[in-house]
Amino acid sequence: MSSIDLKSPPKREDRLKACIAHGGTICEMAGAKGKKSCLHDDGERSFTQGSICLILPALAMLNTLPDNVVLLHSAIGCGGCTHSQNTNVRFGSNARWGRPKDGVWLSTAMDETDVITGGEEKLEKAIIEADRRYRPFSITVVAGCVPGIIGDDIDGVVQRVQPQVTAKLLPVHCEGFKTKIWATAYDAVYHGIGRTLLREGEQAPTEDGLAPFKGLERLPRTVNLMNVSSMGRVDEVELERLLTTLGLDVNVFPVFAHPENMVKATQAALSVSTCPTHDDYFLGYLEERFGVPSLIRHMPIGIENTGLWLRDVAARFGEEEKAERIIEHEERELREALEVFRPLFEGKRVFISAGEFRALATARLLEELGLTVSGIRSFHHDEFAEGEYRKLANSSKDDYVIDIANVQPFEEANLLKRIKPDLFLGHANGNGTAAKLGIPTHVIYNTGLAYIGYRGVYEVARRLYRQLKNPIYNRKLGENLRLPYSDAWYTADPFSHIDQRGGTAA
């Protein structure tokens, strides 16, 4: 029995031994100094700040699906994050179809009575009413903490109600207290898609069973380009451009894909990930059940990484020579275009903070622009990133700090005061600490901006050039605001709250 047969996917701390609490260095993480047992024995912090749970990345994906209604089964606040993510839905719809459109999300708004008597009946009625009012192709039923803790069986409800409604019902498990690795969200959404829209046994019969969905043919030059919402349309266009030049057709999956057309993913000759933090769970499923092989190794951020990513794809189609020609041409053009920015970047020290793979790939990009990496904070750590740490260890003259932390800006504030970088790149809602310390900042992820491929390198350089040309705004913030930390904290060891107890705290 594989994971897809379970009601919900395993959490990543079990499946990938992912961890969130560790203070180390680039050399240590690359294995040069004998790494601690962090992979098998995650630390615990005695002080923690809030972060996100898996509902947030799950909704970032689900709200983009056309003709889908998101129905949250939880207390009223869960899903409030959508107010910000709706920007991506509006801009994304406009970029793809010429019209901005708000996502449709609903909440069963579980109250005290539901907590006592159970929320299954309310959910049942909500599904039926949502089906009748909005007439969507699909309803994704997303469970938050409350049903998880009182024991509502959302899969049972979905099974009971499905015959009464026309929409396809996808249960998605996002009980936030069950995993500390929010990247489990990607597995949760893919799990719902796999079990509902791409069910086992619905492929055409062949000897090994590894064929596309029933009635569909294999498309020998089509690749699935996986996007779980970490790329905006502008980045998809860049990768489509490169893949098309190789002579390939591209099927972007799953954001903004109509649920009815998701079966197309089973027809592809190859699935290509752009971030190993995102897609391994589902790529395994497509491979095992539908015979679609996959690539999940490099993230096409930065010059070198984009080349590695493209070469990997090309090799699968025997297009190595073509890839070399493209890469040679693209790199020459790009390097010439970057010359004008380099003098401003040369030697400036940068601190990077984001999801692990994104942070590491972006660090390489910044090195390629002439900046020096002075520290990285990765939101979690798992085995997929080990090669990336090695790349960075090889390219750096000096050792520098690596903080594995699910946000935790207090550690970052302490580190930044010591390291005093010239530039900070952080995730959305994660640049405030550096900005209030007076450091120039730039967002490392925003679906309206370009980051990916050769175009992404150029656009990142252009934006950083702007920030560094006039960093006075943050400097004045730094002179006039203070962070909410005690003076004593800045003199303490930044990792003094990580006790490495391995999850045995009472």
Added chain:
Amino acid sequence: MSDNFIERPRYVCALGGAAATIAALPGGIPILHSASGCAGNFAWAQNGGSGLQVGGYCGPLSIPSSNVQEREVVFGGDARLREQVESTLKVMDGQIYAILTGCVTEVIGDDIKTVVSDFRDQNVPIIGAETGGFKGNSYWGYDLALQSLFREFVERGAAKVKNSVNLWGVVPSADPFWRGNLEGVRRLLEALGLTVNSFFTSEDTIENIRGAGAASLNIVVSHVYGVEAAKLFEDIHGTPFLSLSLPVGASASEAFLRSVGKALKISRQKVNTVLSREKQAYFRFLEPLTDCLNDLDLQRYAIVVGDANYATALTKFLADDLGWLPELTVCTDPLEDEEKDRLTSQLNVLESRYKSTLVFETDGSRAIEHLQKKWPPAGGQKYHNAFSPAFVIGSSLERELAQTIGAPHLSVSFPVSNRAVLDRGYTGFRGGLRLTEDILSAVVAGR
């Protein structure tokens, strides 16, 4: 409205409202006793809904949180909470701390009261509130946080000081214009010669909040938000309260000042002096608008969509100050019948005697159905008295409605994703001028 779901809820939960409230106090540090994702959810909600404002001194992702997991669900989270409070006092620099529970820790029955009282015994300025998300929305969380503040922090037994008042009823972050709105009301009260403690503005201090029990009157500029806290305040500290409409614009500000003046027995002459000064300045600003307002035919029909504060306050402004024709008022909060009655009665006493239809509808996309009941779409006839020219004032989610009926639009009530808000507020006479500017600017944007 549906009994089974709420469409695109325009608020977060009680925990979110309470956290934003505590974080808005001077040196306020919330300590969430909850799952790890709650704080981030609030950060993203503010990012998308609060006019580009996320947090403040100790904003959402800086907020200490116990981040409970399955282990605490099985064994209880009290020990983790104690550890978290102790470490918070070492790392964070606050003037007041508040333990706020989320859904998970409340369902498992963690006892925060003992934890709070143990730390209070060590002279830590700390309070606690049970704000599990299933208890209600942001607005109720605001009320719960204030209740806890009044019960556990405001000192008891203070002698009342004449002409000293406390002011609340505007919910931080849930009202994107909360800072400007509070300051606007504060200025009105100060014009009457009152000493004002408003808890959340840059003029407020933690010492004044501790001494808030000395106020001779509490003024709640809401018929819903913070009203229960006002009752509790009266029980504990003996200060009576007035629950008044959010005074948006000139007409509402005049009524507001008269009510406060009456309650505090300020002489009619003094109130009149203040009013005449304010109105003189107000109309002097309006004076040069007269020609364009007329020549461009800027009077509009209107739909108002908003929370319990804005739905009626904006309707009154449009009808009584601008002389517009608000035909439909949609209040998107889920309210008790008695609260609905309070709002309904507000719209029955408009100075213009204009009647807007007030509906209570949590699902914004249904506003169009309510409109069409009153204003049926054209049926192919030659002459049709259409709902036009029209204006939509609501949240940024009303853009689709505005587009459907071909009307310009202004976002005021949460979520406001498409405007930058800092000190702008719509309360008071000056606020009325701001709102007039913003509404008319939206109408003439293509000029």
